[in-house]
Amino acid sequence: MYILFLIRDENARRNGHDHDAKLVLRWLPDCSSPSKCRFKVQEILPVGSECEKRRWKRGGYVNDYVHPGDEIGRKNNGQIIPVLNFFASVSYPLRHLLVYQVTLNFTSSTILMEQTKSFVREEALKLKKALENFIESGVRNEHSFEIHCETLRNYLIAPVDTSEQFKDVFDHLKSMNGPCIYWVDIVGDGVTNMQIVDAMRKYNDSSREVGNGGQLPVIYKRIRDSRTLYVGKVNSLIWARILTHLGYHGNGNLQGLQLYHWAKDLGLVVRFNIMEFDGGCMRLLPAIEYEIARQKRPLIGSHSS
Structure with missing residues (x-):
């Protein structure tokens, strides 16, 4: 099973920046401990025009960044709760990060679609920058x-x-x-x-x-x-x-x-x-x-x- 989180950086938005991102997690069931489950970071897809993959940090370490292949998460009373902790750092208060959409049962084919959408968006942003350069220069x-x-x-x-x-x-x-x-x-x-x-x-x-x-x-x-x-x-x-x-x-x-x-x-x-x-x-x-x-x-x- 795949889960898609759309993460919004509210603090950055208040300062006029857009660092929103999509995080695709793949569920890794842990049979030895039913009260826990783990998730592997499958893909990090920029959404905001200023988003960088290294922008999102793992909880507890300022310089510990999210990468595809990382394993995170646990299950508590049926609710997945550690996502905000995962993204927050010591210098990055929890209240500044908001999960504003969660999609369950996210299929691998949908991941390919999301990857393509992310690629098209990145190319469009590059073209936008090229147009701005052309208009200016x-x-x-x-x-x-x-x-x-x-x-x-x-x-x-x-x-x-x-x-x-x-x-x-x-x-x-x-x-x-x-x-x-x-x-x-x-x-x-x-x-x-x-x-x-x-x-x-x-x-x-x-x-x-x-x-x-x-x-x-x-x-x-x-x-x-x-x-x-x-x-x-x-x-x-x-x-x-x-x-x-x-x-x-x-x-x-x-x-x-x-x-x-x-x-x-x-x-x-x-x-x-x-x-x-x-x-x-x-x-x-x-x-x-x-x-x-x-x-x-x-x-x-x-x-x-």
Whole structure:
């Protein structure tokens, strides 16, 4: 049998804090002594927005905390009475803690549900914090630069980031160390979408035949009426992501635009547009990327909500 206690810290509430928690206990019958029974702490589930698992303390010891696997409790006249004593500490008066809901016959499947609900709540709180960071900080930095693909040289051996041609570009990119959203626009009308997609498909085919070369993102079967080539995101090190898009990354398993390998002969000109966010906004990146991709409808790249 499982018992679910919802514990409320009234003292913390009076001071404007929320440390409420759920404690799941599993009954351990003690046949040698019918007047007693023990309970094992099965799970500690945060409920309050400020709850920490180490917040709840065992009675008698200030530094003795509750952990899953602990055994507690006894039975007295059919009533389970030691729960408040269990949570109270020498410096934590009993009157400040309140058991405000008890659920008996709590099944293991319900525990899984409670664990999932707790996980969803924790994720929602993290998203809330990310939104607050975004509202407060917004876009930390923005940067745009053009690449004339016909001028791309062979940097497959020599480092491109310290080359005379691209040192300034990569020095700026390396100063952007936060999470980034970026999109790549096609500049001018000299190259059509059909030419671009055909060149990428030929590159894909030749890469498979040879068995090397970097991978391209998903190419849509139907060519879109858009002058945005790609939309992407990165949690950090935007400069390394751009390295892959230029086609100079040594790891052939990394997916990217690989511009050096197919766009050079087209004379394609592209503009990279980058927005850097505060680190606390990282969890929002997938949603922002999806909305930008939905608006710009890039020629390649898969995006899901």
